[in-house]
Amino acid sequence: MDAAALWQRYQDWLYYHEDLGLYLDVSRMRFDDAFVETLKPKFEKAFRDMAALETGAIANPDEGRMVGHYWLRDPNLAPHPEIKSEIETTIDRIEEFVQKVRIGTVHPPQGQRFTDILSIGIGGSALGPQFVAEALAPDRPPLNIHFIDNSDPAGIDRTLSQLENRLATTLVFVISKSGGTPETRNGMIEVQKVFASRQLDFAKQAVAITGVDSKLDKLAKAEGWLTTFPMADWVGGRTSELSAVGLLAAALQGIDIRAMLAGAKEMDAATRVREVKDNPAALLALAWYYAGNGKGDKDMVVLPYKDSLLLFSRYLQQLVMESLGKEKDLDGNTVHQGIAVYGNKGSTDQHAYVQQLREGVPNFFVTFIEVLQDRSGTSPEIDPGVTSGDYLSGFLQGTRQALYENQRDSITVTVPQVDPRIVGALIALYERAVGLYASLVNINAYHQPGVEAGKKAAAAILELQTKVMAVLRGEAAPVSLTELAQKVGQPEKIESIYQILRHLHANDRGIVFQGNLGQPATLTVSVG
Numbered sequence: 001m002d003a004a005a006l007w008q009r010y011q012d013w014l015y016y017h018e019d020l021g022l023y024l025d026v027s028r029m030r031f032d033d034a035f036v037e038t039l040k041p042k043f044e045k046a047f048r049d050m051a052a053l054e055t056g057a058i059a060n061p062d063e064g065r066m067v068g069h070y071w072l073r074d075p076n077l078a079p080h081p082e083i084k085s086e087i088e089t090t091i092d093r094i095e096e097f098v099q100k101v102r103i104g105t106v107h108p109p110q111g112q113r114f115t116d117i118l119s120i121g122i123g124g125s126a127l128g129p130q131f132v133a134e135a136l137a138p139d140r141p142p143l144n145i146h147f148i149d150n151s152d153p154a155g156i157d158r159t160l161s162q163l164e165n166r167l168a169t170t171l172v173f174v175i176s177k178s179g180g181t182p183e184t185r186n187g188m189i190e191v192q193k194v195f196a197s198r199q200l201d202f203a204k205q206a207v208a209i210t211g212v213d214s215k216l217d218k219l220a221k222a223e224g225w226l227t228t229f230p231m232a233d234w235v236g237g238r239t240s241e242l243s244a245v246g247l248l249a250a251a252l253q254g255i256d257i258r259a260m261l262a263g264a265k266e267m268d269a270a271t272r273v274r275e276v277k278d279n280p281a282a283l284l285a286l287a288w289y290y291a292g293n294g295k296g297d298k299d300m301v302v303l304p305y306k307d308s309l310l311l312f313s314r315y316l317q318q319l320v321m322e323s324l325g326k327e328k329d330l331d332g333n334t335v336h337q338g339i340a341v342y343g344n345k346g347s348t349d350q351h352a353y354v355q356q357l358r359e360g361v362p363n364f365f366v367t368f369i370e371v372l373q374d375r376s377g378t379s380p381e382i383d384p385g386v387t388s389g390d391y392l393s394g395f396l397q398g399t400r401q402a403l404y405e406n407q408r409d410s411i412t413v414t415v416p417q418v419d420p421r422i423v424g425a426l427i428a429l430y431e432r433a434v435g436l437y438a439s440l441v442n443i444n445a446y447h448q449p450g451v452e453a454g455k456k457a458a459a460a461i462l463e464l465q466t467k468v469m470a471v472l473r474g475e476a477a478p479v480s481l482t483e484l485a486q487k488v489g490q491p492e493k494i495e496s497i498y499q500i501l502r503h504l505h506a507n508d509r510g511i512v513f514q515g516n517l518g519q520p521a522t523l524t525v526s527v528g
Helices: 003-013 033-054 081-103 124-136 153-169 182-197 215-223 244-252 257-270 280-291 312-324 350-359 388-405 420-440 449-473 481-488 491-506
Strands: 014-017 022-025 058-060 116-120 144-148 170-176 206-210 227-230 299-304 326-328 334-337 341-343 364-371 381-383 410-415 511-514 524-527
Touching (some): 003 014, 014 257, 014 280, 033 280, 033 420, 081 227, 081 244, 116 244, 124 244, 124 312, 144 182, 153 170, 153 182, 170 182, 170 215, 170 244, 182 449, 206 215, 206 244, 215 227, 227 244, 244 257, 257 280, 257 420, 280 420, 299 312, 312 341, 312 420, 350 388, 364 388, 381 388, 410 420, 449 481, 481 491, 491 511
Parallel strands (some): 116 170, 170 206, 206 227, 299 341, 364 410
Antiparallel strands (some): 014 022, 022 410, 326 334
């Protein structure tokens, strides 16, 4: 395509939201008008499906759940007055609690003010707050935030060591909708033990964000925690940033949560337009469908050209992959859908993998995130008439051009600056794009049976560990792995038994091996 035709295509497909100052360019995706025409019936259905969700249709038949994260930013859309009231009351309670923390009405037993937040959660309960903190928290926030988002003991130790002597003035969030998420429970118990070892009253510094009447909710109320905030049944973890999960932490860091909600509400309105060219989420879904032939054949590489958006690709990874990675479609057919997402920031990671993007396996499309405002204030010149921000813009444009010249497709999302309103809009834009794309490929974006399968398998391993240790404690002499598996009654699980014992042995948990560790068949094992 010559330069004049490409310029015309750019103008034809450029989306601009005037109030938000947001541009979306899909002109470097090489679909044609005939392709767009073939998708019109699918988009008409997708728009109907999204409208039905917003009015309270059951999106999860196997769980009987509605999906209503868009009600969080526009409670007037809620299908029941009780839901509208719950949303509004929760936001008011968040703001009241934050004000009490700031003026010291709510304070730790051993201090006049809280200095830090320790947020314990996993998945969407951690990724959203982490992304927003990185993107929007001021350099010197009223409270610094720290995260325990894994069951890694060394990671927990590192996070707690960062708090040093400020644990006595740390406000702890425990976030789990069910109240039984193993990783979150593990982190909570470890933190409780550290509090106890330092003669600190955990309950007087703890807040639960959980489902009403969940195990965690009941525990927090029974132990007299500072307060609890609800996680609604109709909000999934990966779409929970604009609920209490994300808003409480953001507000305590001095981030304008009303602006985040307003930006998301504006974007939601823009993505209800039933014309593909005038709907930014539909344009994204169109581009994704084209890139992967409606089957996820290509990966999505996300490159935000702004340090503050470092975690955006990680946030989108869960949103997109957990929503779209499905074995079955809505008709029960095996389809193995999904779009793999990876990325980091430009221009840093141009040096890491743009060489392959331009000349290697063409199994991807790129999403560039461009931020027009370089910094707050005037930039010095690096070269005559050129600033460091000009270089960054040049790197983005040059990479986009170099990829296109070599038949690599890309999307560019451009925003005026990174502020709460824009971050809210970006969250809503991608939430809606995921929903529309899911409808195009006929899958349910709002359940995750694969995640649940992994949790069940992990629980089975821990149950096996208990059985193995019970057998070993009753043995008078060392036994081989084969003998042990037979005594446990699960000879087919010998590999899992070996890996369990190897882990316990490495952590001085009383397991004694004799034989060659690199040749499991030679080993005998006993309890020391």
